[in-house]
Amino acid sequence: MSDSTYISPGLFIILGIVSVGIVLSVIMFFSNIADVRIEESKSLLDRVVDTISDNGYLKSEIFEENYSLIENAKLNNNLFADGFIYLSLEIYKMNSKIKEIDVGDSDYKIQCRLKGKHYPRCYYKEFILADKNNPLEIYKIKILTGSNNLGSSV
Amino acid sequence: MKDKNAKTSMFLDQFIYIIIVTVVFAALLFFVVRAGSNVTIYEQIYSKQIGLSIDKSKPGTNLTFDINELYKISKKNKYEGGIIKIDNVDNKVTVTLVSGKGYSYRLFSDNDVLWELDKTGGKLHLFVI
Numbered sequence: 001m002s003d004s005t006y007i008s009p010g011l012f013i014i015l016g017i018v019s020v021g022i023v024l025s026v027i028m029f030f031s032n033i034a035d036v037r038i039e040e041s042k043s044l045l046d047r048v049v050d051t052i053s054d055n056g057y058l059k060s061e062i063f064e065e066n067y068s069l070i071e072n073a074k075l076n077n078n079l080f081a082d083g084f085i086y087l088s089l090e091i092y093k094m095n096s097k098i099k100e101i102d103v104g105d106s107d108y109k110i111q112c113r114l115k116g117k118h119y120p121r122c123y124y125k126e127f128i129l130a131d132k133n134n135p136l137e138i139y140k141i142k143i144l145t146g147s148n149n150l151g152s153s154v
Numbered sequence: 155m156k157d158k159n160a161k162t163s164m165f166l167d168q169f170i171y172i173i174i175v176t177v178v179f180a181a182l183l184f185f186v187v188r189a190g191s192n193v194t195i196y197e198q199i200y201s202k203q204i205g206l207s208i209d210k211s212k213p214g215t216n217l218t219f220d221i222n223e224l225y226k227i228s229k230k231n232k233y234e235g236g237i238i239k240i241d242n243v244d245n246k247v248t249v250t251l252v253s254g255k256g257y258s259y260r261l262f263s264d265n266d267v268l269w270e271l272d273k274t275g276g277k278l279h280l281f282v283i
Binding site: 005006007011015018019022023026027030033034036039040043044046047050074075076077078079084085147149151152153154 | 164167168170171174175178181182185186189190192194195198199201202205206209210212244245248250255256257258259260261262263264265
């Protein structure tokens, strides 16, 4: 066997390296193909923006005491309660926070900064909205959404 | 005689080499094809695609999905039950292509969805309320 030009330990090493490479690539590709957490975070953020704004103006009802973002945006509260998604909305006026809405596991604020397969995928947006009654009054809006909703086999 | 033996040995080496390489690459090809046609992958992709579309839709939106591929796979697996179920109570989409299995994706949207499966046309019609 050692005299063979074709069959040598090198052949098995090369075949092993190629095989492991292909198998790992396929596993990585198919495990990521259905990861839509970042898209879900973006959609959730868009839903919140649509709910609180009206043609570039901030809806005044958001400052009402019993305002519920979950109800107004028609969101599934169970998904927040089970820790699969997270939403944080902060409204600033002249650099001071005047309203904060936090729904879901607030640990997401930290986890969103961490990289890893098991950490949520998050989306953050900062923008300006004007007061509808007084367009000179400007509000700075900061929204963070996160998702760790991977789905499950039944 | 020695020369003939050496030649035979070289041909044997070549033959074994070709067999080993063919077997390894056939196994890899089988693995890649099997991974690509895995039922769970299809269940995941379709449940999430439908789920995300519902989440993204505003009330009054009509959606139609081509699910011919799902019918083909379920037929191949001899599964005759409902391949898609949208649960408006638990807000989730479940795709089942093999009996006793399936994949569920929970929605963040609380909007109700009217849905209908058109088996002959291979379509899923949705209306977000």
